[in-house]
Amino acid sequence: xxxxxxxxxxxxxxxEPAPSTDDAAITELATAVGLAARRRLGRxxxxxxxxxxxxxxxxxxxxxxxxxxxxxxxxxxxxxxSPRHADVLMVTGPVTRNMRYALERTYHATPNPKxxxxxxxxxxxxxxxxxxYAVVGGVSQVVPVDLHIPGCPPPPIRILQGLLSLxxxxxxxxxxx
Amino acid sequence: MxxxxxxxxxxxxxxxxxPWPRSMVDASVWNxxxxxxxxxxxxxxxxxxxxxxxxxxxxxEQTAQIAxxxxxxxxxxxxxIGMHHLPALRLERAIHDLFGLVAxxxxxxxxxLDHNRWGTRFPLGDRIDAxxxxxxxxxxxxxxxxxxxxxxxxxxxxxxxxxxxxFTASGETVVRLEERLGYTHKGIEGLMVxxxxxxxxxxxxxVSGDSTVAYAFAFSRAVEAALQIxxxxxxxxxxxxxxxxxxxxxxxxxxxxICNDASFVLxxxxxxxxxxxxxxxxxxxxxxxxxxxxxxxxxxxxxxxDEGRKIIELALDNIRLRFPALVELYxxxxxxxxxTVDTGVLKPALAKQYAAGGYIGRASGRSFDARxxxxxxxxxxxRFEVPVLNEGDVxxxxxxxxxxxxxxxxxxxxxxxxxxxxxxRATASPLFEPREGMAxxxxxxxxxxxxxxxxxxxxxxxxxxxxxxxxxPLLEAAIEGNIVADFPLCNKSFNCxxxxxxx
Numbered sequence: 001x002x003x004x005x006x007x008x009x010x011x012x013x014x015x016e017p018a019p020s021t022d023d024a025a026i027t028e029l030a031t032a033v034g035l036a037a038r039r040r041l042g043r044x045x046x047x048x049x050x051x052x053x054x055x056x057x058x059x060x061x062x063x064x065x066x067x068x069x070x071x072x073x074x075x076x077x078x079x080x081x082s083p084r085h086a087d088v089l090m091v092t093g094p095v096t097r098n099m100r101y102a103l104e105r106t107y108h109a110t111p112n113p114k115x116x117x118x119x120x121x122x123x124x125x126x127x128x129x130x131x132x133y134a135v136v137g138g139v140s141q142v143v144p145v146d147l148h149i150p151g152c153p154p155p156p157i158r159i160l161q162g163l164l165s166l167x168x169x170x171x172x173x174x175x176x177x
Numbered sequence: 178m179x180x181x182x183x184x185x186x187x188x189x190x191x192x193x194x195x196p197w198p199r200s201m202v203d204a205s206v207w208n209x210x211x212x213x214x215x216x217x218x219x220x221x222x223x224x225x226x227x228x229x230x231x232x233x234x235x236x237x238e239q240t241a242q243i244a245x246x247x248x249x250x251x252x253x254x255x256x257x258i259g260m261h262h263l264p265a266l267r268l269e270r271a272i273h274d275l276f277g278l279v280a281x282x283x284x285x286x287x288x289x290l291d292h293n294r295w296g297t298r299f300p301l302g303d304r305i306d307a308x309x310x311x312x313x314x315x316x317x318x319x320x321x322x323x324x325x326x327x328x329x330x331x332x333x334x335x336x337x338x339x340x341x342x343x344f345t346a347s348g349e350t351v352v353r354l355e356e357r358l359g360y361t362h363k364g365i366e367g368l369m370v371x372x373x374x375x376x377x378x379x380x381x382x383x384v385s386g387d388s389t390v391a392y393a394f395a396f397s398r399a400v401e402a403a404l405q406i407x408x409x410x411x412x413x414x415x416x417x418x419x420x421x422x423x424x425x426x427x428x429x430x431x432x433x434x435i436c437n438d439a440s441f442v443l444x445x446x447x448x449x450x451x452x453x454x455x456x457x458x459x460x461x462x463x464x465x466x467x468x469x470x471x472x473x474x475x476x477x478x479x480x481x482x483d484e485g486r487k488i489i490e491l492a493l494d495n496i497r498l499r500f501p502a503l504v505e506l507y508x509x510x511x512x513x514x515x516x517t518v519d520t521g522v523l524k525p526a527l528a529k530q531y532a533a534g535g536y537i538g539r540a541s542g543r544s545f546d547a548r549x550x551x552x553x554x555x556x557x558x559x560r561f562e563v564p565v566l567n568e569g570d571v572x573x574x575x576x577x578x579x580x581x582x583x584x585x586x587x588x589x590x591x592x593x594x595x596x597x598x599x600x601x602r603a604t605a606s607p608l609f610e611p612r613e614g615m616a617x618x619x620x621x622x623x624x625x626x627x628x629x630x631x632x633x634x635x636x637x638x639x640x641x642x643x644x645x646x647x648x649x650p651l652l653e654a655a656i657e658g659n660i661v662a663d664f665p666l667c668n669k670s671f672n673c674x675x676x677x678x679x680x
Contacts, residue, residue, distance in 0.1 A: 099360050
């Protein structure tokens with residue numbers, strides 16, 4: 001183990017520079033994020049991930065955000081274990097009827113101010129599962145959505161862009177008089 | 178005594194069911210099959226319904242003979258297989274929830290996928306209105322002094338899929354774990370009904386995100402079996418390339434994640450880097466990190482070019498360079514071994530009874546691997562070994578994955594050496610008459626089964642059976658007597674699919 005750790009000291013880090021944030025996502029957020037709330041948040045977001053019925057593809061890519069290449073914690077983005085600790089609910093999947101109640105309860109367990117980020121094509125409108133007897137539809141059918149990150153699944157860099165735009169908005173509005 | 182296969186052939190054999198035979202049988206043969214399963218003379222591959230029929234796929238593991246028996250249920254009931262052979266229980270509960278067919282004599286008639294939130298009952302059979310009042314789900318009892326219950330989920334603490342676990346513990350020790358699943362039920366088999374083949378293939382690729390290649394592979398093979406499509410040779414090689422890349426990425430991720438659940442983060446960090454390398458190589462080579470929608474009925478949609486080949490070879494070289502040091506680190510870290518050795522032991526007898534596939538079966542003495550046992554192309558032309566261990570603990574499940582990573586590296590080398598030039602996709606005109614096809618493909622988690630009936634270019638019925646159906650119940654057995662704190666570790670070492678199971 002010492003050898004591996006020692007090597008890591010001298011090797012260039014895997015971590016890559018931050019991606020530029022997506023303009024469309026920023027505009028979407030500008031309207032969503034309230035000024036007062038941004039002041040309180042600073043440059044830090046605690047995220048609670050909720051799978052509301054996804055195929056697990058989005059979860060794999062959200063997981064990848066924590067690997068050494070993307071290393072989301074350097075941006076102040078942190079995945080937390082409880083909705084009680086979260087600023088952001090990151091919801092994936094078409095919301096299934098069997099998960100609707102759990103999603104609502106998770107939303108209500110998250111303290112204000114809070115934002116909901118819907119990840120993946122299914123999360124917008126149910127995607128290819130729309131119309132099923134077992135599916136409610138997109139996330140916005142159940143809880144209000146502030147930002148949607150499309151893709152099937154969106155690659156980690158796209159998810160990161162979306163989240164950074166959320167932080168950018170926060171920083172800008174704080175520096176505003 | 179006549180063998181089961183002989184008896185089934187006495188039944189009315191269905192025309193145009195490929196590649197294995199399917200027979201309509203009567204209740205006595207159906208029960209005989211249940212008894213054969215109970216005696217361990219053959220294994221259950223799948224059990225699924227139609228509005229007034231039940232089907233059961235079985236395999237004789239010695240001869241790799243596979244057959245499907247079907248029983249008409251004019252009275253909306255059939256003799257339970259689960260009362261002889263427990264692995265069928267949850268499948269029967271699911272058949273009841275979806276089709277309303279009753280398994281007579283079943284020791285467990287509780288609902289499974291139906292949480293009484295669909296607004297309807299028996300959505301794939303004769304629909305009726307949902308019950309006005311949801312009756313609470315009765316968990317199995319555990320009685321004794323000082324027992325307490327811990328309810329976990331459906332929303333879990335990590336970035337994982339939803340499901341409910343009900344622990345009964347005595348102090349720290351788990352006395353009983355009961356799973357309650359079905360939260361991610363999307364009604365995929367309902368959406369399949371009437372879908373054209375292209376849409377159905379997309380749905381199949383979204384049953385379980387981590388096995389998107391395996392599902393698209395199995396679905397495509399089932400369609401090809403039904404319509405007698407001959408897949409071009411280059412596509413056959415490329416499919417195995419995708420499948421092995423998927424296996425590699427998942428195993429690397431799992432090995433790290435299991436160590437992470439034993440609080441050994443270093444392994445997780447390094448394994449995640451290797452996993453990311455594989456995903457990026459797949460992205461550059463084939464345009465999608467998880468290689469979704471690339472295998473389609475008839476062939477594949479993406480080709481391998483020189484750049485793709487180079488990038489895959491580079492990723493493989495990097496794994497060969499870095500992975501052995503990680504395996505050594507795993508093997509030589511006493512504090513880590515202390516968590517994984519002898520934890521969550523699955524007894525070989527249970528793995529055999531449930532016909533558990535993948536690393537779960539192979540860590541508990543069951544050597545079945547569809548790539549070897551059924552030798553579907555191109556695996557009939559490839560050299561590889563199927564690692565088997567008998568300990569059945571978390572450690573054994575890690576080692577099976579380690580060995581399979583090594584085997585996949587070698588397989589990808591062989592594929593890249595031998596992949597031939599040629600067309601990527603064959604087409605076939607849809608037939609008006611019904612055609613049935615079936616396929617079993619080895620995903621990273623175990624054998625994925627797809628059965629379907631096509632008519633006039635559309636899916637009339639398609640059933641997709643995830644390996645997790647026969648693995649989830651074993652987790653309940655493996656955790657017994659372990660401490661609650663080891664559950665995440667055991668769970669990750671099983672890594673069953675929620676979405677694949679819930680459909």
